[in-house]
C-alpha cells in the first residue's frame with residue numbers, strides 16, 4: 144500500500160547563509176494510513192522541524208515530501224492551502240483565539256474555507272460532542288482547564304475533516320491524568336474516523352500508550368524506527384536504549400509511588 148506520508152532524504156538547514164545549522168539530516172520515513180506514529184527524541188533533536196516539513200510550515204532545504212500521493216513541494220499556493228485542510232495540527236499551548244468563544248474557535252477554519260455559518264455551527268455541535276464539550280460552546284478559553292482547551296483545539300483541528308492530524312507535544316502541558324484522557328480521545332478519533340495521527344513527544348509513556356509505530360530522532364537523524372513493540376522489546380541503537388531504559392527506570396519510580404512523569 145502506498146504510504147499516506149512519504150519523506151525522502153529530507154534535509155533542513157536553518158540560517159544557510161550566515162550561521163548554518165543542520166536541523167534535519169537525510170530523513171526518510173513512510174507512514175501508512177491509519178497509523179498512530181510517534182516521533183520521539185531529546186530537546187533540539189529536530190522533531191518539530193520534522194513535522195513542520197509535513198505541511199510545509201517549514202520548507203525542507205532538499206528532499207521530497209509526498210503526502211496523500213501529492214508532491215507537496217510542487218504545489219501552487221492555492222493547492223497547498225487546499226491540501227493543508229487535510230493536514231491539521233495541535234500544539235502544546237493549544238493556540239486558541241482567546242478573544243473568541245469555543246464555538247467561534249472551532250468554526251474558525253470553516254469560516255476561512257467559506258462554509259456557511261449555519262453549516263459551520265452544525266458541524267461545531269457534532270465536534271463538541273465528539274470531544275465531550277457540548278456544554279461549553281459559549282465559554283471562553285480562559286474559563287477552561289488545560290485539558291478542556293486541548294479538547295477545543297482537537298475539535299478545531301477536526302473541523303475540516305482532515306485525513307492527518309499532527310500533534311506537537313500536545314500533552315506536554317498537561318498533568319498525567321489529563322494526558323491519559325487526551326490520549327484516549329486521540330485513540331478513539333483514530334479508530335472511529337481512520338485519521339492518521341503523528342505524535343511528537345519526548346515522553347516514552349505517550350508512545351507506549353497509543354502509538355503503533357515510532358521513530359527515534361537524534362541530532363537531526365532518524366536513528367531507529369519500527370513498531371512500538373519491536374523498539375521497546377529490542378532497542379538496537381544507544382539512543383533508543385537510553386530512551387527505553389530511562390523510561391523503564393521511571394516506570395519503576397511510578398510503581399513505587401514516586402512522583403511519576
Ligand SMILES: Nc1ncnc2c1ncn2[C@@H]1O[C@H](COP(=O)(O)OP(=O)(O)OP(=O)(O)O)[C@@H](O)[C@H]1O
Nearest residue numbers: 157158164166185186187188189190191192193345
Ligand atoms: N526557525 C529556526 N531558525 C533557526 N534554527 C532553528 C529554528 N527552529 C529550530 N531551530 C533549531 O533546529 C534544531 C531543531 O529544533 P526543533 O525545534 O525541531 O527541535 P525539537 O526536537 O522539536 O525540540 P523540543 O523537544 O525542545 O521542542 C534546534 O537546534 C533549534 O535550535
Ligand SMILES: [Mg+2]
Nearest residue numbers: 190191192311
Ligand atoms: Mg519541538
